[in-house]
Amino acid sequence: MSSNDLPQGMAHNTISLLLGHPDPTTLLTPELGNVMLSVVSSPQCITALQYGPEQGTRSLIDFLVEKIQREQGISISPANLMVVAGSTHAVDMLARLYAKPGGVVLVEAPSYVDALHIFRDYRIELYSIPTDENGLIPDELAKRVAQLHANGKIPSFLYTIPNYHNPTGCTLPEARRLEIITLARQYGFLIVEDDVYRDLSFEGAVPASFYALADGNGVMSIGSFSKTLAPGLRLGWLVGSEEAIQRCVNCGTTQMGGGANPFAAHIVAEYCRSGYWEEHISHVRSLYKMRRDVALAALDKHMPAGVRWTHPAGGFFIWLALPQDVFAQDVKRLALSEGVALAAGEGFFVNPVDGEHHLRLAYSCAAPDDIDAGIRILGQVIQRARMIE
Amino acid sequence: MSSNDLPQGMAHNTISLLLGHPDPTTLLTPELGNVMLSVVSSPQCITALQYGPEQGTRSLIDFLVEKIQREQGISISPANLMVVAGSTHAVDMLARLYAKPGGVVLVEAPSYVDALHIFRDYRIELYSIPTDENGLIPDELAKRVAQLHANGKIPSFLYTIPNYHNPTGCTLPEARRLEIITLARQYGFLIVEDDVYRDLSFEGAVPASFYALADGNGVMSIGSFSKTLAPGLRLGWLVGSEEAIQRCVNCGTTQMGGGANPFAAHIVAEYCRSGYWEEHISHVRSLYKMRRDVALAALDKHMPAGVRWTHPAGGFFIWLALPQDVFAQDVKRLALSEGVALAAGEGFFVNPVDGEHHLRLAYSCAAPDDIDAGIRILGQVIQRARMIE
Numbered sequence: 142m143s144s145n146d147l148p149q150g151m152a153h154n155t156i157s158l159l160l161g162h163p164d165p166t167t168l169l170t171p172e173l174g175n176v177m178l179s180v181v182s183s184p185q186c187i188t189a190l191q192y193g194p195e196q197g198t199r200s201l202i203d204f205l206v207e208k209i210q211r212e213q214g215i216s217i218s219p220a221n222l223m224v225v226a227g228s229t230h231a232v233d234m235l236a237r238l239y240a241k242p243g244g245v246v247l248v249e250a251p252s253y254v255d256a257l258h259i260f261r262d263y264r265i266e267l268y269s270i271p272t273d274e275n276g277l278i279p280d281e282l283a284k285r286v287a288q289l290h291a292n293g294k295i296p297s298f299l300y301t302i303p304n305y306h307n308p309t310g311c312t313l314p315e316a317r318r319l320e321i322i323t324l325a326r327q328y329g330f331l332i333v334e335d336d337v338y339r340d341l342s343f344e345g346a347v348p349a350s351f352y353a354l355a356d357g358n359g360v361m362s363i364g365s366f367s368k369t370l371a372p373g374l375r376l377g378w379l380v381g382s383e384e385a386i387q388r389c390v391n392c393g394t395t396q397m398g399g400g401a402n403p404f405a406a407h408i409v410a411e412y413c414r415s416g417y418w419e420e421h422i423s424h425v426r427s428l429y430k431m432r433r434d435v436a437l438a439a440l441d442k443h444m445p446a447g448v449r450w451t452h453p454a455g456g457f458f459i460w461l462a463l464p465q466d467v468f469a470q471d472v473k474r475l476a477l478s479e480g481v482a483l484a485a486g487e488g489f490f491v492n493p494v495d496g497e498h499h500l501r502l503a504y505s506c507a508a509p510d511d512i513d514a515g516i517r518i519l520g521q522v523i524q525r526a527r528m529i530e
Numbered sequence: 531m532s533s534n535d536l537p538q539g540m541a542h543n544t545i546s547l548l549l550g551h552p553d554p555t556t557l558l559t560p561e562l563g564n565v566m567l568s569v570v571s572s573p574q575c576i577t578a579l580q581y582g583p584e585q586g587t588r589s590l591i592d593f594l595v596e597k598i599q600r601e602q603g604i605s606i607s608p609a610n611l612m613v614v615a616g617s618t619h620a621v622d623m624l625a626r627l628y629a630k631p632g633g634v635v636l637v638e639a640p641s642y643v644d645a646l647h648i649f650r651d652y653r654i655e656l657y658s659i660p661t662d663e664n665g666l667i668p669d670e671l672a673k674r675v676a677q678l679h680a681n682g683k684i685p686s687f688l689y690t691i692p693n694y695h696n697p698t699g700c701t702l703p704e705a706r707r708l709e710i711i712t713l714a715r716q717y718g719f720l721i722v723e724d725d726v727y728r729d730l731s732f733e734g735a736v737p738a739s740f741y742a743l744a745d746g747n748g749v750m751s752i753g754s755f756s757k758t759l760a761p762g763l764r765l766g767w768l769v770g771s772e773e774a775i776q777r778c779v780n781c782g783t784t785q786m787g788g789g790a791n792p793f794a795a796h797i798v799a800e801y802c803r804s805g806y807w808e809e810h811i812s813h814v815r816s817l818y819k820m821r822r823d824v825a826l827a828a829l830d831k832h833m834p835a836g837v838r839w840t841h842p843a844g845g846f847f848i849w850l851a852l853p854q855d856v857f858a859q860d861v862k863r864l865a866l867s868e869g870v871a872l873a874a875g876e877g878f879f880v881n882p883v884d885g886e887h888h889l890r891l892a893y894s895c896a897a898p899d900d901i902d903a904g905i906r907i908l909g910q911v912i913q914r915a916r917m918i919e
Contacts, residue, residue: 160581168579177570181563190557190760192549226615226764229787233622242631242653258782264631371579373792375615393651397644398618403762405793 156507156515159482161307161368161457164506167425168371172417173408180408189407193400195390197224197378201410205364205378208413215353220383223390224376226401228337231363231379232256232300234389235333240265240297245289247299249277251460251489251496253307253335256300268296269491274451276313277301279320286328298331298361304347305338305456308489308501312454315348322355330359337365337377338456340422343430347455352380361385366409368457369422374405429457432504432512439513443520445527450502457505463498463523471526472500472519479522481515545896545904548871550696550757550846553895556814557760561806562797569797578796582789584779586613586767590799594753594767597802604742609772612779613765615790617726620752620768621645621689623778624722629654629686634678636688638666640849640878640885642696642724645689657685658880663840665702666690668709675717687720687750693736694727694845697878697890701843704737711744719748726754726766727845729811732819736844741769750774755798757846758811763794818846821893821901828902832909834916839891846894852887852912860915861889861908868911870904 180186189198196202202219209217225231236259240246246260250269260267268289271281282299289296299321303313313321325332334351352362357380365377379389389395400406412418436459440450447464463469469485476483486499502519504512569575578587585591591608598606614620625648629635635649639658649656657678660670671688678685688710692702702710714721723740741751746769754766768778778784789795801807825848829839836853852858858874865872875888891908893901 162581165576165580169573169576173579174570174575177575178567181566181570184558186563186566187554187558188762190562190762191554192551192756192761226791227787229783232786233783237626237651255782255786258785260782262626262782367581371793372581372788373577373579375787375791375793393644393646393648394618394622396647397621398616398764399761402615402764402791402794404760404764405791 155477155480155482156511156518157482158502158504158507158512158515159484160506161503162506163368163372163425164428167421167428168373170417170421172415172421173371173412176412176415176417177408180411185407189404191403193403193406195395195400196386197400198403198406198410200414201406204410204413209380213350213353215357217357217380218383221357221386222378222380223386224401224406225363225379226377227367227372227375228335228363228365228377229255229259230401231377232259232333232335234392234394235298235361236260236263236265238388238392239331245294245296247282247286247296247330248491249301249306250491251308251486251499252300253302254488256335257491260300266294267491272309272311274311275317276303276306276309276311277317277321279317279324282321283324286324286330290328296328296330298333299325300333300335301351302335302338303351304336305341305453305458307338307456308458308484308486309460310451310453310456310458311460312348315354318348318351318354322351322359325359332360334360334362336362337368339364340369341426341429341457342455343426343433344454357382369425370409370412370418374409375402376405376409429505432507432509433459435509435512436502436504436516439516443517445520445524448523457503459502459504461500461502463500464527465498467523467526468497468529469500470497471529472522475522475526476519479518481518481522483519544866544869544871545900545907546871547891547893547896547901547904548873549895550892551895552757552761552814553817556810556817557762559806559810561804561810562760562801565801565804565806566797569800574796578793580792582792582795584784584789585775586789587792587795587799589803590795593799593802598769602739602742604746606746606769607772610746610769610775612768612775613790613795614752614768615766616756616761616764617724617752617754617766618644618648619790620750620766621648621722621724623781623783624687624750625649625652625654627777627781628720634683634685636671636675636685636719637880638690638695639880640697640875640888641689642691643877645724646880649689655683656880661698661700663700664706665692665695665698665700666706666710668706668713671710672713675713675719679717685717685719687722688714689722689724690740691724692740693725694730694842694847696727696845697847697873697875698849699840699842699845699847700849701737704743707737707740707743711740711748714748721749723749723751725751726757728753729758730815730818730846731844732815732822733843746771758814759798759801759807763798764791765794765798818894821896821898822848824898824901825891825893825905828905832906834909834913837912846892848891848893850889850891852889853916854887856887856912856915857918858886858889860918861911864911864915865908868907870907870911872908
């Protein structure tokens with residue numbers, strides 16, 4: 142969601158725990174500023190201003206391949222990766238190319254609201270799989286897929302956010318990933334892994350990706366510069382089999398538009414190759430970890446009995462479960478009138494009613510004092526919302 | 531198509547009359563360079579690096595609205611325009627939102643190869659309407675739409691390139707536009723006007739747009755910075771009714787990604803507001819007009835009898851009709867072996883066989899001497915291709 146359009150009812154002094162945006166103070170670092178100045182002053186900028194190679198700017202592909210190989214201990218080649226215009230581009234392209242018309246896609250309950258929106262724009266039939274504090278439940282997936290197949294409905298892919306999930310903050314353990322890969326092979330569905338928070342781990346190692354665990358077979362993995370560098374550059378990447386990447390490179394939108402955002406991609410390639418991104422990731426990881434800690438401490442202090450919440454090991458979000466007599470819409474409305482914005486749960490579910498006792502709290506772009514104050518107000522508001530019948 | 535990937539068989543010293551790219555020497559002007567330096571050094575760059583408003587960067591919207599009103603003498607408001615990530619983004623979004631599943635779309639024969647590719651990716655049923663040297667033939671459109679309706683096939687929209695058509699270079703006269711608008715109203719289809727060459731008029735006035743002639747009713751009009759500024763910035767715009775623009779602003783991809791390329795959009799807005807774009811358009815218009823003149827003179831001089839070609843009043847392309855005993859694929863292959871690259875006609879047609887005696891020649895990014903030499907070689911090659919049976 143946009144940064145400049147304030148949601149309805151939200152004043153400029155509102156404490157926003159609403160949007161999964163990176164903190165604005167992290168965006169224009171001196172290092173990025175210098176790289177931008179250097180690229181726009183150099184003759185290579187001519188190449189950056191022309192149509193780019195469909196697969197993406199080669200220096201950026203090479204950097205990402207090397208990083209993924211090094212960090213994930215897997216072997217991929219440049220033919221396994223394409224640059225995309227943010228994860229949006231990847232989700233959109235995969236929906237178009239891999240979900241058959243009127244096709245079936247599996248998603249987590251809850252899942253990322255805007256991805257659900259894209260799937261709905263494609264008139265894709267969505268089936269959601271229950272999750273718990275460890276993410277997607279493989280047994281539930283097995284049951285649901287078996288049912289669907291029995292009814293002649295063949296899912297094209299599972300869309301999953303395995304690390305520091307949006308909206309729940311949860312991370313899927315490796316054992317569950319392996320079970321899900323087994324199911325995917327048994328039933329022939331692709332796994333689309335939206336892994337844009339992977340680099341924002343607060344507690345050391347992140348589990349191996351689906352792509353790594355499946356040896357690259359039947360998995361498409363999406364990464365992004367939006368959470369750890371700058372969303373306005375609109376850049377991410379897609380990893381998959383050579384054949385799948387070639388299919389995306391050869392599709393109509395890629396052929397018509399050329400490679401994703403060549404101008405921004407040249408800047409980001411130069412920035413990354415200078416080693417600045419790794420340093421920056423380490424900085425923003427500490428920043429968001431501190432905010433997560435402030436948020437969890439504030440929740441412990443201010444939440445009334447009966448409210449439960451997740452304990453994310455990375456990323457931007459905490460997911461709250463309210464008591465059954467408290468409705469998220471009431472809390473959202475009351476909180477906004479007290480100057481605190483946050484997201485009610487309905488939009489994150491295929492069946493909105495499943496989210497009526499849930500809230501998503503984003504700690505990524507609020508100052509620590511605001512996080513504490515916002516959660517204190519939220520606690521009061523939940524008490525008041527309980528009185529509403 | 532990409533600038534960096536050379537098509538198969540094309541060596542680095544090949545004369546390329548193949549791609550509809552702007553001339554690389556026009557891309558990095560001192561003015562654009564200075565604006566880029568100024569934007570990346572200013573605090574507004576923080577906004578440019580964050581998610582942007584879904585409708586696009588406001589200063590760019592305001593500039594474009596003012597320009598369109600001034601130049602086209604029509605009244606539109608900012609609610610009638612959104613910034614898009616190049617015309618690709620607009621075509622893709624309109625295909626997704628406006629063509630029903632398995633829907634029907636009308637296109638010109640020939641039409642823009644990559645747009646056809648996008649429609650096919652959506653599994654849209656394409657019906658093509660014959661054109662002549664004045665573009666789309668309204669009587670043929672009337673016949674075809676009546677037939678389709680009689681068969682229960684209801685076209686969602688007509689995709690047309692009214693000015694300096696790709697691939698033909700032809701321009702649709704105002705009278706035909708009015709007839710087409712009447713048909714669109716009668717049969718309830720939308721007109722999608724891909725008007726990315728509008729600013730590249732060589733002979734004075736360009737006809738009024740479909741959008742202007744229809745008073746904005748039932749028309750979506752696409753513009754782009756790719757032909758007159760720089761494709762690598764991936765920016766264009768979409769004009770339509772408030773309701774249609776709102777539908778595009780509210781769709782899943784726009785909600786997920788935020789506004790189109792905020793970083794590039796801030797730079798382009800600043801560049802345009804400084805008055806540089808108008809000057810630049812005037813410069814590139816002269817450049818391409820001169821190349822068009824060189825190409826037409828060379829065709830007069832070098833083409834064997836029986837070859838016909840269009841006389842574009844703007845844009846990047848000339849369309850050649852070969853005698854019936856000469857096949858475009860033979861000419862393309864022989865020309866490439868002689869160091870000249872150009873596009874055979876098949877890909878521009880829904881029924882590829884309709885293009886087997888056609889060639890598209892792009893004069894936009896070859897130097898005048900190369901244009902002349904390339905067309906001389908082409909003439910010889912066509913003579914030789916005639917011998918092949």
